[in-house]
Amino acid sequence: MATPAKSPVPRKKMNDKAGNGAWVGKRMKRKEDPRMIRGISHYTDDLKLAGMVHCAFARSPHAHAEIQAIRTDAAKALPRVIAVYTSADTTSLGPVPCAIQMPDLKIPRHPVLAEGRVRYVGEPVAVVVAEDFYTARDAAELVEVDYEPLPVVTDLEKALSKDSPLVHEQFKSNQAFTHQLKNGDVEAAFKKADRIVKQRMMNQRLAPIAMEPRAVVAEYLPGENRLTVWSSTQIPHLLKTQISLLVGLPETAVRVIAPEVGGGFGSKLNVYGEEGVVPWLAMKTGRPVKWNEGRRENFMATIHGRDALNDVELALKKDGTILGLRARVLADMGAYHQLLTPLIPQLTALMHAGCYKIPAIQIDIVGVFTNKMSTDAYRGAGRPEATFNVERIMELGAREMGMDPAEFRRKNFPLPKEFPYTTVTGLTYDSAKYQESLAKALKLSGYDSLRRRQKDGWKKGKYYGIGVSTYVEICAIGPSAATPAGGWESGTVRIEPTGKVTVLTGASPHGQGEETTFAQLVADQLGVDPQDVNVVHGDTLAVPYGIGTFGSRATAVGGTAIYMATQKLRTKLTTLAAHLLGSKPADISIGRGQLTAKGGKKIPFGELVLAAYTARNIPPGFEPALEATHFFEPSNFTFPFGCHVCSVEVDIETGEIKIEKYVAVDDCGNVINPLLVAGQIQGGIAQGLGQALWEEVIYNEDGQLVTGTLMDYAVPKAHFFPDFTLEHTVTPSPVNPMGVKGVGEAGTIASTPCIVNAVCDALSPLGVRHIEMPLKPERVWNAIQAARAVPAIAAAADVPPKKAAVRRRA
Amino acid sequence: MTKNVTIIVNGVDRRASVEPRLLLVHFLRENAGLTGTHVGCETSLCGACTVLLDGQAVKSCTVLAVQADGRKITTVEGLATGDQLHPIQEGFWEEHGLQCGFCTPGMIMCSHDLLERHPNPSDSDIREGINGNLCRCTGYQHIVAAVKNAARKMSTPVAARAGAR
Numbered sequence: 001m002a003t004p005a006k007s008p009v010p011r012k013k014m015n016d017k018a019g020n021g022a023w024v025g026k027r028m029k030r031k032e033d034p035r036m037i038r039g040i041s042h043y044t045d046d047l048k049l050a051g052m053v054h055c056a057f058a059r060s061p062h063a064h065a066e067i068q069a070i071r072t073d074a075a076k077a078l079p080r081v082i083a084v085y086t087s088a089d090t091t092s093l094g095p096v097p098c099a100i101q102m103p104d105l106k107i108p109r110h111p112v113l114a115e116g117r118v119r120y121v122g123e124p125v126a127v128v129v130a131e132d133f134y135t136a137r138d139a140a141e142l143v144e145v146d147y148e149p150l151p152v153v154t155d156l157e158k159a160l161s162k163d164s165p166l167v168h169e170q171f172k173s174n175q176a177f178t179h180q181l182k183n184g185d186v187e188a189a190f191k192k193a194d195r196i197v198k199q200r201m202m203n204q205r206l207a208p209i210a211m212e213p214r215a216v217v218a219e220y221l222p223g224e225n226r227l228t229v230w231s232s233t234q235i236p237h238l239l240k241t242q243i244s245l246l247v248g249l250p251e252t253a254v255r256v257i258a259p260e261v262g263g264g265f266g267s268k269l270n271v272y273g274e275e276g277v278v279p280w281l282a283m284k285t286g287r288p289v290k291w292n293e294g295r296r297e298n299f300m301a302t303i304h305g306r307d308a309l310n311d312v313e314l315a316l317k318k319d320g321t322i323l324g325l326r327a328r329v330l331a332d333m334g335a336y337h338q339l340l341t342p343l344i345p346q347l348t349a350l351m352h353a354g355c356y357k358i359p360a361i362q363i364d365i366v367g368v369f370t371n372k373m374s375t376d377a378y379r380g381a382g383r384p385e386a387t388f389n390v391e392r393i394m395e396l397g398a399r400e401m402g403m404d405p406a407e408f409r410r411k412n413f414p415l416p417k418e419f420p421y422t423t424v425t426g427l428t429y430d431s432a433k434y435q436e437s438l439a440k441a442l443k444l445s446g447y448d449s450l451r452r453r454q455k456d457g458w459k460k461g462k463y464y465g466i467g468v469s470t471y472v473e474i475c476a477i478g479p480s481a482a483t484p485a486g487g488w489e490s491g492t493v494r495i496e497p498t499g500k501v502t503v504l505t506g507a508s509p510h511g512q513g514e515e516t517t518f519a520q521l522v523a524d525q526l527g528v529d530p531q532d533v534n535v536v537h538g539d540t541l542a543v544p545y546g547i548g549t550f551g552s553r554a555t556a557v558g559g560t561a562i563y564m565a566t567q568k569l570r571t572k573l574t575t576l577a578a579h580l581l582g583s584k585p586a587d588i589s590i591g592r593g594q595l596t597a598k599g600g601k602k603i604p605f606g607e608l609v610l611a612a613y614t615a616r617n618i619p620p621g622f623e624p625a626l627e628a629t630h631f632f633e634p635s636n637f638t639f640p641f642g643c644h645v646c647s648v649e650v651d652i653e654t655g656e657i658k659i660e661k662y663v664a665v666d667d668c669g670n671v672i673n674p675l676l677v678a679g680q681i682q683g684g685i686a687q688g689l690g691q692a693l694w695e696e697v698i699y700n701e702d703g704q705l706v707t708g709t710l711m712d713y714a715v716p717k718a719h720f721f722p723d724f725t726l727e728h729t730v731t732p733s734p735v736n737p738m739g740v741k742g743v744g745e746a747g748t749i750a751s752t753p754c755i756v757n758a759v760c761d762a763l764s765p766l767g768v769r770h771i772e773m774p775l776k777p778e779r780v781w782n783a784i785q786a787a788r789a790v791p792a793i794a795a796a797a798d799v800p801p802k803k804a805a806v807r808r809r810a
Numbered sequence: 811m812t813k814n815v816t817i818i819v820n821g822v823d824r825r826a827s828v829e830p831r832l833l834l835v836h837f838l839r840e841n842a843g844l845t846g847t848h849v850g851c852e853t854s855l856c857g858a859c860t861v862l863l864d865g866q867a868v869k870s871c872t873v874l875a876v877q878a879d880g881r882k883i884t885t886v887e888g889l890a891t892g893d894q895l896h897p898i899q900e901g902f903w904e905e906h907g908l909q910c911g912f913c914t915p916g917m918i919m920c921s922h923d924l925l926e927r928h929p930n931p932s933d934s935d936i937r938e939g940i941n942g943n944l945c946r947c948t949g950y951q952h953i954v955a956a957v958k959n960a961a962r963k964m965s966t967p968v969a970a971r972a973g974a975r
Contacts, residue, residue: 029903036911037899037918039846039886046845133836134829211850211858211912211946262848262912263946295851511910511947675906679952683909686949710855710944718950719937747949 022592023520023530027675030516031530041260044215044232049288052217053082055281056136056291057274058126058143059300060118063154063371063703064165065147067116070126075142080131082285084143087113087125093280096273097242098337099484105177108168108369110336112246112273118147119167119335120373121705122300124273129281129289152371152703156309156330159368167335167369176333176367177342181349183424184360189324193315197397202772203385205307205332205697206690207707208378209715212262213293214302216275218282228255229279234264234508235548238485239271240540246276247283254279258538261510265687266377267302268510269550270339299708304697305378307332308345308385314393315360320401322412324360325352327389333367334374340381341374342367343484347382347474353423354390355434355472355641356412361424371703377550379687380745383473384752391469391753392770399764404451405757406442409470410435420734429472429639430733430741432667437729438470441643441665444727450647450661458765463650464660465762468643469754475742476638476735477551488633489553490546491561493522493569495626497613499606501526501533506546507558508538512680512744514554517672518562521738525566526573527592527605544629552640552742555672560736561632568628576612577603579619638733638741642666644685644750648758652766655781657693657759659722664750667729669741677743678726684747685724690716692752696774714774763787815879819844820888828875834868835859837875838885846886846915850944857943860916861885867923869916869942886915889922897963898922898956907956909947917943921957930961 035041058075072084096110109115114125126143130136151165158164159174167174190196210232217230227249233239236258244251261268274291281289293302308331315324331345349363380387398408413434414421421429442448447466454464480487490506503518519533536542546558573595574588581588583597596602611617615624646662664681671677694714698706707713732739752773759775760768767787771779812827817834819842826841838847838861847870850858854872861870862884870883889896898918901907908914917940924931924939931939936957937950945953 030906032911033903033908034895036908036914037886037895037902038890039844039915041911042845043848043912045849046839134831209944209946211856211910211944212848213850260911263910265946292849295853295856513909679906679909679948682949682951683947684949687946709853710851711853715944715946717941717944718953719934719941721937721950723933723951723954724949 021524023523024672026520026673028516028520028530028673030513031519032513032515043212043260043262044217044230045292047217047230047259049217049219052288052290053129053131053285054133054136054290055127055129055278056140057124057297058128058140058145059297060114060121060123060125062118062147062149063121063152064150065118066150067114067118067125068146068148071144072126074144075128075139078135078139078142080135081139082129082131084126084128084139087111087115090277090280092248093276094246094273096276096336097245097271097339098341099339100337100342102177102179102342105342106168106171107337112276120371121703122297122373124301127277127281129285152701154370154372154699154701154703156332156368156370159370160330160366167371174369176369179346179349179365180363181425182362183426184324186324186326186360186362189360190313190315190326193323194318195316195400197314197316197393197400199312199393199396199770201310201312201389201392201770203306203308203310203388204773205375206305206378206695207299207697207713208265208267208302208305210263210265210267213295213298214268214272214274215292216278217288217290218279219288220279220283225253226255227253227279227283228257229275230257230259231275232261232268233258234261234268234510234550236508236538236540237506237546238548239275242271243275243279247280255541258508264510265379266305266381266550269377269548270303295710296708299713300705301373303338303374303376303378304334305375306385307375308348310385310389312389312393314397316397316401320403320408320411322356322358325358325393326362327352329363329365331365331367332370332372332375334370334372336374338374338376340484341376344375344377344382348385350425350427351383351386351474352390353425353427354387355432355470357414359424372699379684379748381551383745384688384749387471387749388753391471392756395757395760396769405468406438406447409468410438427474428636430636430735431731432472432639432641433729433731434470434641437641437643437665437667440727440729441645441663444665444725445645445647445661445663447645463652463762465648465650465758465760467646467648467754467756467758467761469750469757470643471750472639472641473745473749474637475552475640475745476556476634477553478637479634486547487557488547488631489558489561490544490629490631491558491565492544492627492629493562493565495526495569495609497610499528499532499609501528503533503535503562504543505535505537505558505562506543506548507554508549509554510549512549512554513673513676514558517555517676518559520672521559521563522566525563525570527590552744556638556733556736556740556742557632557634559740560634560738561630563738564630564632565628568630569626572612572626573608575619575622577608580608580611580617634735636735638669638735640666640668640741640743640746642746642750644754646754646758648755648762650759650762650780652784655777655779655784657775657780659755662722662724664724664747665727665729666743666746667731668743668746669731669733670739671730672740680743681726681747682724684745685751686716686721688748688751689721689755692755692773692775694774694776813876815875817875817878818882820885830874830876832875833871834873834875834878835870838870838883844885844887848912848915850912856913857920858913858916860919860943862919862922865926867920886918889918898925898960900963901956901960905952905955905959907948907953913943913945917945917953921960924957925961925964929965931957
């Protein structure tokens with residue numbers, strides 16, 4: 001699917017021209033911060049429109065039930081209630097879209113309000129509109145529904161059994177799709193293997209928990225036929241298209257605005273039923289309508305991430321060379337498909353080569369319906385699952401071969417000269433030096449002395465563990481051929497008559513800081529100050545069609561579109577300057593605030609810009625004004641990589657884990673703003689450690705969401721972490737002219753297996769091989785007890801890991 | 811049934827007739843028209859709604875407006891003096907202590923309370939001190955740096971700081 005990695009344009013050093021390069025690479029403070037630290041920015045819930053009313057949803061308390069009757073009289077009778085609607089009223093609306101097409105994919109109808117049956121706890125059944133927010137919620141409580149409970153299935157394996165309750169009866173099974181990725185002679189690899197390492201691993205269900213829950217405000221002006229929807233979304237343009245289809249208005253009548261968005265992590269890379277219902281309510285009632293999701297609703301009815309059961313096998317030669325990898329993945333879709341639900345496990349399949357030379361790979365995926373909320377993209381979206389499988393099985397492989405885990409990895413890396421490197425899964429990795437990041441991380445962590453201390457510790461009953469994780473991720477998503485909705489991005493740069501610069505980007509930042517990084521990049525290309533560059537995003541009426549922010553794509557794809565637009569403007573600027581100065585365009589250099597011809601004649605930037613607008617003295621064929629747009633189609637993904645090392649101490653009496661040191665060496669290609677890159681990596685590590693150690697969405701057997709509040713779902717807090725030590729290597733990507741790769745998900749992808757490896761490493765002399773996430777003290781303690789219950793292993797408590805592994809196999 | 815309340819918000823008397831169940835956070839957002847105090851969980855677990863009540867940090871989603879009657883509230887909007895940011899705001903800006911910005915006002919107000927009690931906090935004092943406030947973006951490391959940055963500034967007299975700029 002990926003074409004050879006070659007930039008469509010000649011690559012230039014970013015800091016190339018005299019006087020330029022002043023901003024790219026600098027730790028510039030963010031331009032978006034002043035409004036946020038003063039509390040005067042506007043998130044969707046901060047918007048107030050004249051005559052605005054509020055809505056609230058009545059949601060199912062059952063995971064699976066027949067709706068026998070809905071009575072709305074009591075709700076309607078409450079003073080200040082305007083209307084109550086059920087699916088009987090919304091037949092013209094929807095369904096909720098799924099963008100994925102696959103040969104055997106089962107796509108159930110996904111109504112915006114439940115039709116006859118509910119299939120997960122939190123499924124919306126009715127919606128209430130009222131004059132104020134409190135009344136709307138009161139009235140939603142008064143909606144009476146008669147439910148006839150049906151059998152529930154929440155377990156992945158049980159869902160595939162013959163006698164399982166069916167989530168969608170028409171499909172006659174709970175299998176949503178199957179997908180196989182197979183290349184190389186897998187059977188032969190496993191046949192000739194000296195050793196086969198196997199492990200079953202559950203990648204548990206997570207809740208994204210953006211700090212700002214979802215929110216939607218909609219206003220419809222019938223005279224103008226103009227529907228405006230403000231939504232806390234990562235994809236305003238795709239949402240605009242989908243809302244027009246949901247509500248049945250021409251797309252030209254719909255405007256979507258993503259105002260300040262308080263985090264997304266993939267959860268807002270979606271089109272939700274509420275994003276159809278709220279605009280429909282505005283059209284129906286003639287009043288602007290606001291909906292803001294409570295945190296409890298956010299837990300129940302915003303997409304979840306991960307939730308896949310993995311059986312992984314690694315075939316090895318005696319000397320530690322990898323011969324092949326095989327995995328069977330059962331991926332939980334939940335009850336319905338959201339926008340990208342069935343796509344996520346396919347990304348998992350693709351990334352199973354990791355950063356290793358693996359000549360044969362077979363991944364078999366089964367998508368499974370259960371009575372739970374849909375899964376979909378959550379930070380990393382399929383890649384953390386793949387990296388966890390690969391890095392855990394590598395760790396176990398090293399242990400079983402009696403090799404140092406770092407050395408075992410190094411042995412199987414492709415060499416830098418082998419790049420662009422094509423994996424057996426069909427990806428072409430653009431550029432990497434895996435050896436360099438590994439060496440740097442080992443040195444920075446003091447790996448050898450950590451190993452020495454570990455050995456000493458075991459003798460004294462202290463359990464120190466060291467975890468290594470070398471990762472590669474697929475970013476800058478991506479070439480359109482490989483994405484469901486187009487993988488390009490738009491960028492417009494307009495130098496205004498006063499010399500200030502407006503940038504319009506189809507990317508939709510929601511915390512990543514592109515108002516700053518894009519200003520830095522434009523400032524260098526045009527020789528202006530970044531404070532004079534205003535980056536506009538998130539308004540479909542202002543910005544040319546774009547795709548949005550996800551998959552670490554905004555800078556590598558959206559930034560490149562802007563870069564390309566600036567190149568068009570540079571051509572215009574030098575052409576006009578040459579005309580006015582009596583020189584040749586090739587002899588004009590763009591410096592800070594002025595353009596200079598060879599020989600020294602100069603024209604101030606402002607004067608030149610004005611000349612382009614007054615257009616009284618322009619060369620023949622020169623288009624007046626200074627605006628350029630570029631739609632950038634990348635030739636390939638980018639593949640950032642790196643190595644994380646952490647050290648932990650495990651208290652075997654309590655099962656508690658202390659993170660002592662965490663070192664991350666990441667390579668995201670060229671860096672525009674190191675301060676922001678550090679922020680992305682630190683936040684990513686925290687989220688990945690959150691999955692490894694604390695976070696878990698739990699549904700019980702009845703399909704009740706047990707972890708439905710922040711009291712029950714452990715989002716990590718500040719005192720859970722030490723300071724992370726960050727370093728990087730720089731391997732520019734040849735895929736785009738800026739040489740950038742993307743950094744949004746790296747931390748999340750690398751950190752989860754890193755710390756699980758460390759904990760299992762610490763406990764290896766006790767015979768602990770694997771512990772399922774999250775590694776809560778209780779689980780760790782139970783794993784220790786279970787291992788100790790095996791007599792042969794208990795005796796191995798104070799021998800080094802190599803021998804322990806041998807004895808365990810015996 | 812409603813009750814008349816007067817709440818002094820950032821030095822301004824805000825009078826309203828409110829339902830007894832009205833949460834302080836909704837009073838600030840709806841009646842006082844302020845947008846900085848955010849609702850992240852409605853259960854006092856995330857801290858996005860943290861404000862100062864008579865100088866002490868409280869989570870305004872679990873205080874009733876009627877409980878704040880006659881008392882002084884400081885929200886994030888009340889920290890800066892004209893164009894002059896509060897040192898904590900400067901700290902968050904300089905150290906990249908925020909990404910999406912949603913938790914930030916609560917973090918800043920919580921840090922204000924912390925620095926009142928511990929003018930010279932250690933890293934672990936800060937991590938413990940803000941543990942009632944969740945951030946999903948930053949991993950907290952830059953927030954810790956921001957609070958330390960603010961502590962340094964606040965321990966330096968204002969005139970000296972102005973001179974240093």
